[in-house]
Amino acid sequence: MAHFGSSVEYGLHCLLWLVGLEAEPTSSRDLAELQGVSPSFLAKIFPKLEKAGIVTASEGVRGGYRLARPAHEISFLDVVDAIEGRKAIFDCQNIRGRCAVFDDKPPKWAMDGTCAIHAVMLRAEKSMREELAQTSLADVAETFGRKAPASFGIDVQDWLNGRSQARSEARAEARAEATSKKRGKADA
Numbered sequence: 001m002a003h004f005g006s007s008v009e010y011g012l013h014c015l016l017w018l019v020g021l022e023a024e025p026t027s028s029r030d031l032a033e034l035q036g037v038s039p040s041f042l043a044k045i046f047p048k049l050e051k052a053g054i055v056t057a058s059e060g061v062r063g064g065y066r067l068a069r070p071a072h073e074i075s076f077l078d079v080v081d082a083i084e085g086r087k088a089i090f091d092c093q094n095i096r097g098r099c100a101v102f103d104d105k106p107p108k109w110a111m112d113g114t115c116a117i118h119a120v121m122l123r124a125e126k127s128m129r130e131e132l133a134q135t136s137l138a139d140v141a142e143t144f145g146r147k148a149p150a151s152f153g154i155d156v157q158d159w160l161n162g163r164s165q166a167r168s169e170a171r172a173e174a175r176a177e178a179t180s181k182k183r184g185k186a187d188a
Contacts, residue, residue, distance in 0.1 A: 003089050004080060010037055011045045011083050012076065012140075015054070017156065019071040019141040025057075025064030030163045034156070045083060052082030062164065071141055077132035089128065090121035 014031045028046050032039040046065055049055045054074055055065045067074065096115050097106035114122070145153070 004084055007041075007045050007083050008080055010035065010042065011049060012079055012137075014042065014045070015049070015067070015074070015079060015137055016141055016144065018055070018065065018067050019137055020153065024160075024164075025062065025066045026160055027064040027164075030064070030160055033163070034159070048082050049079070052078065054078060054082055062168075067137075071138035072136045074137045075133050076135045076137075076140075077129055079137075080132055089125045090118065092118035092121070 013035055014028075017031060017034065018026060028042040029039045032042045046055065046057070050057050050065075050068075053068050056068045057063070057065055092115050094111075094115065096117075097111050099106065099110070102110065
């Protein structure tokens with residue numbers, strides 16, 4: 001079982017698409033379609049990112065999300081904690097005190113200090129959180145940028161702009177149709 005759910009993966013991927021797009025907000029619906037995920041799924045993630053100060057939202061026809069601060073200031077740990085909340089990777093059940101030989105009365109030596117198994121898990125969690133804290137969105141965006149062809153970023157931006165333009169045109173057409181219907185009723 002994965003410690004972090006798919007929400008973290010999709011959230012990080014969405015945020016990477018926002019790196020370099022600070023000028024124009026991007027709708028969560030477009031980000032969902034870009035990645036082949038349900039818009040309602042992303043609609044649950046973005047309010048958490050907004051509450052954590054990772055993205056800002058704007059409303060209206062040209063509304064959407066943009067990064068709230070520079071990508072180099074947003075760590076993977078910020079995103080994980082925003083989406084999943086801070087939770088331990090291991091939940092020690094103090095099994096060490098349940099040994100049948102102790103007859104429900106574990107000796108002091110068996111219960112002193114942190115459980116040796118839990119101590120290993122705490123160190124592992126500390127290492128993981130340190131790695132996530134020192135890796136920023138900008139770091140991964142740079143790695144991705146070196147891997148993808150230079151034209152790919154332009155293709156994605158053109159795709160997003162086309163989606164936004166199509167929505168604007170559809171709204172304008174709907175307004176014109178509604179106005180025409182009103183005029184038709186007024187003339188009758």
